[in-house]
Amino acid sequence: MVVLSQSNFNNRFKGRYLLDNTAMKLINLKKSIGKKQIIKGLEFEIKSGEVFGFLGPNGAGKTTTIRMMVGLMRITEGDVVIQGKSIKHHYKEAIREVGAIVENPEMYPFMTGLQNLNHFARMIPGISKERVQEVISLVGLEKAIKQKVNKYSLGMRQRLGIAQALLHKPSVLILDEPTNGLDPAGIREIRQYIRRLATEENVAVIISSHLLSEIELMCDRIAVIKNGELVAIQSVSPIADDIEELVCRVQLEAKPANKAISIMKEEFGMDGDFDRGLIHFHCQRELIPNVIQSFVKNDISIYRVEVSKATLEDKFFDLIGENTIG
Amino acid sequence: MVNFWQLTQNELKKIYIQKATWVMYILLIVILFGAALITITSDFITRDYNEDTWREELQEENNKLTKEMQEEAIFQEYNTGLIEQNNYYLEHDIMPPGYGAWQYVHENIILVSLISLFTIIVAAGIVANEFKWGTIKLLLIRPSSRVKILLSKYVAVILFALLTLLFLIAFSWLIGALFFGVDGLNPHMVMEKNNGLAYVSIIKEVLVGYGFKMVNLIMMATFAFMISSIFRSSALAIGIAVFLMLAGNSIVMFFAEHSWAKFILFANTDLSQYVNGNEPFMEGMSLTFSIIILLIYYAFFAISSWIVFVKRDVAGS
Numbered sequence: 001m002v003v004l005s006q007s008n009f010n011n012r013f014k015g016r017y018l019l020d021n022t023a024m025k026l027i028n029l030k031k032s033i034g035k036k037q038i039i040k041g042l043e044f045e046i047k048s049g050e051v052f053g054f055l056g057p058n059g060a061g062k063t064t065t066i067r068m069m070v071g072l073m074r075i076t077e078g079d080v081v082i083q084g085k086s087i088k089h090h091y092k093e094a095i096r097e098v099g100a101i102v103e104n105p106e107m108y109p110f111m112t113g114l115q116n117l118n119h120f121a122r123m124i125p126g127i128s129k130e131r132v133q134e135v136i137s138l139v140g141l142e143k144a145i146k147q148k149v150n151k152y153s154l155g156m157r158q159r160l161g162i163a164q165a166l167l168h169k170p171s172v173l174i175l176d177e178p179t180n181g182l183d184p185a186g187i188r189e190i191r192q193y194i195r196r197l198a199t200e201e202n203v204a205v206i207i208s209s210h211l212l213s214e215i216e217l218m219c220d221r222i223a224v225i226k227n228g229e230l231v232a233i234q235s236v237s238p239i240a241d242d243i244e245e246l247v248c249r250v251q252l253e254a255k256p257a258n259k260a261i262s263i264m265k266e267e268f269g270m271d272g273d274f275d276r277g278l279i280h281f282h283c284q285r286e287l288i289p290n291v292i293q294s295f296v297k298n299d300i301s302i303y304r305v306e307v308s309k310a311t312l313e314d315k316f317f318d319l320i321g322e323n324t325i326g
Numbered sequence: 327m328v329n330f331w332q333l334t335q336n337e338l339k340k341i342y343i344q345k346a347t348w349v350m351y352i353l354l355i356v357i358l359f360g361a362a363l364i365t366i367t368s369d370f371i372t373r374d375y376n377e378d379t380w381r382e383e384l385q386e387e388n389n390k391l392t393k394e395m396q397e398e399a400i401f402q403e404y405n406t407g408l409i410e411q412n413n414y415y416l417e418h419d420i421m422p423p424g425y426g427a428w429q430y431v432h433e434n435i436i437l438v439s440l441i442s443l444f445t446i447i448v449a450a451g452i453v454a455n456e457f458k459w460g461t462i463k464l465l466l467i468r469p470s471s472r473v474k475i476l477l478s479k480y481v482a483v484i485l486f487a488l489l490t491l492l493f494l495i496a497f498s499w500l501i502g503a504l505f506f507g508v509d510g511l512n513p514h515m516v517m518e519k520n521n522g523l524a525y526v527s528i529i530k531e532v533l534v535g536y537g538f539k540m541v542n543l544i545m546m547a548t549f550a551f552m553i554s555s556i557f558r559s560s561a562l563a564i565g566i567a568v569f570l571m572l573a574g575n576s577i578v579m580f581f582a583e584h585s586w587a588k589f590i591l592f593a594n595t596d597l598s599q600y601v602n603g604n605e606p607f608m609e610g611m612s613l614t615f616s617i618i619i620l621l622i623y624y625a626f627f628a629i630s631s632w633i634v635f636v637k638r639d640v641a642g643s
């Protein structure tokens with residue numbers, strides 16, 4: 001599932017030549033509730049114009065992290081810096097840069113879509129009537145905008161939620177599980193707005209999800225978290241220079257296999273699985289020759305080596321365990 | 327800086343867009359019509375006096391009242407009051423006013439309790455409902471401090487109370503005018519005041535009467551608002567506040583023997599105990615005393631709402 005699209009390429013290009021384009025930065029972010037530590041020191045950066053996936057199984061701490069990013073929850077330790085401003089110390093300046101949906105796209109059910117948007121528009125200075133119309137057409141809600149929100153489908157509420165988040169032209173857009181409950185067509189639609197925002201308006205977009213398959217097509221990079229800890233950050237689209245860091249999936253026919261597996265473990269710290277006559281393992285591309293050399297030195301006969309690019313899905317399986325991706 | 331008025335306007339819009347609010351107003355209208363119908367069908371209270379024969383009419387009324395209270399002991403106190411009033415008109419040779427719009431407004435002071443109930447319901451929901459709907463998250467991720475958002479909600483509650491009170495007065499007057507006619511621009515009547523009976527302006531009495539009732543209304547609304555923002559549950563806030571509003575006097579009476587009973591909120595919410603020749607509820611109480619006690623309770627309600635709302639995490643829904 002590796003995608004190389006024109007827009008991805010543009011982002012990377014822009015990303016490389018702009019000086020400091022960090023839109024949001026998490027610094028050793030921690031959250032404890034009671035005695036329980038829920039977020040255990042997250043640290044990563046999101047660039048302007050990048051679509052950043054925030055992936056993890058249910059209960060991993062995605063929503064909690066997002067709540068801290070937008071100041072709904074107090075930060076126990078560390079900080080979130082948005083366009084250079086700390087959410088802890090310069091809340092108003094930092095939050096001005098952010099548009100968000102947290103958990104569910106909840107709106108006032110007894111008001112129309114338009115009344116809801118006007119309500120939130122009034123909370124931020126300088127949002128014109130034209131801007132409200134603009135976001136309505138951006139998410140394609142013109143027809144339903146005069147209907148009460150309690151008549152909306154989940155997909156329409158997601159779109160209204162995005163419209164609300166975009167009213168003040170934020171430079172950071174945070175969407176918590178925006179694909180929840182959407183059908184593939186709805187997901188495709190959201191993917192299109194999000195890509196457009198990132199490429200055309202240079203917005204940093206953060207999308208959380210527990211389903212890799214639903215966000216991998218729209219993200220440039222994906223951070224994987226589990227139990228409140230960052231387990232990996234991975235680029236989705238490999239371009240030339242990324243290949244070096246890429247993890248490969250290797251299948252190897254070697255004898256004796258058990259000796260080969262123990263050498264891998266001792267010398268490289270890799271876990272190999274033996275299945276139907278083949279040793280399976282993941283390793284970085286540049287390490288493959290070293291592994292084979294040490295097999296040869298140890299008198300292991302190698303009959304066959306097959307290397308394929310590890311897909312994100314493989315990696316996610318490895319990191320999280322199987323039953324968590326849908 | 328977001329204009330504070332914009333936030334308050336948002337809150338007012340949300341109050342008035344909800345059907346429950348309109349039900350309150352419709353109920354009020356129905357009650358005002360109903361009460362007027364009952365008043366107009368009960369005979370002599372509403373009659374207008376004749377310029378030439380009002381003295382004889384009053385005398386006749388007195389006879390009737392005396393006879394009534396001889397037959398039925400329960401009318402004793404009420405009827406004596408009416409007879410004294412009639413005698414005041416006769417002695418001072420003032421023609422008594424008819425029953426008009428302003429008298430009707432004056433009688434409806436009792437409906438302020440209903441408005442207190444409505445205000446409690448609104449105050450109880452205004453913070454808690456945002457949590458229930460999940461919209462609190464969207465409300466708080468804006469460049470306004472939480473204090474400002476909380477304050478805008480509180481101000482909206484108070485404005486709701488004032489608007490509903492104005493509505494009550496205006497609509498009472500309209501219905502009163504419709505049913506009983508308008509009795510001059512500034513009608514006067516005889517009422518019990520500090521130094522016995524006096525001939526006073528009804529409009530002034532209306533304003534003073536509604537004013538005294540506002541004290542209890544604002545205290546209970548602020549209390550419900552506090553429960554709403556601390557416990558984030560409107561049912562709990564309505565329950566406790568309505569219970570206290572109804573049971574307040576009984577609570578005070580229950581503890582009346584203890585000298586500390588004067589520190590109970592409800593011993594102090596009725597400031598009219600210090601005027602019109604009334605006796606304060608307990609020894610050692612004065613207007614200043616009550617105002618200080620009220621301010622202390624008020625500050626406690628306001629500060630607790632504020633601290634909890636500003637400090638606490640907005641966690642899972």
Ligand SMILES: Nc1ncnc2c1ncn2[C@@H]1O[C@H](COP(=O)(O)OP(=O)(O)O)[C@@H](O)[C@H]1O
Pocket residue numbers: 033038056057058059060061062063064065641642
């Ligand atoms: N208010 C809370 N009190 C205690 N624990 C909480 C609270 N909110 C979330 N948690 C716990 O924190 C963890 C992360 O939850 P959450 O951030 O909602 O995960 P995700 O959004 O990734 O599904 C879960 O184990 C959850 O039980």
Ligand SMILES: [Mg+2]
Pocket residue numbers: 062063064103176177
């Ligand atoms: Mg979540």
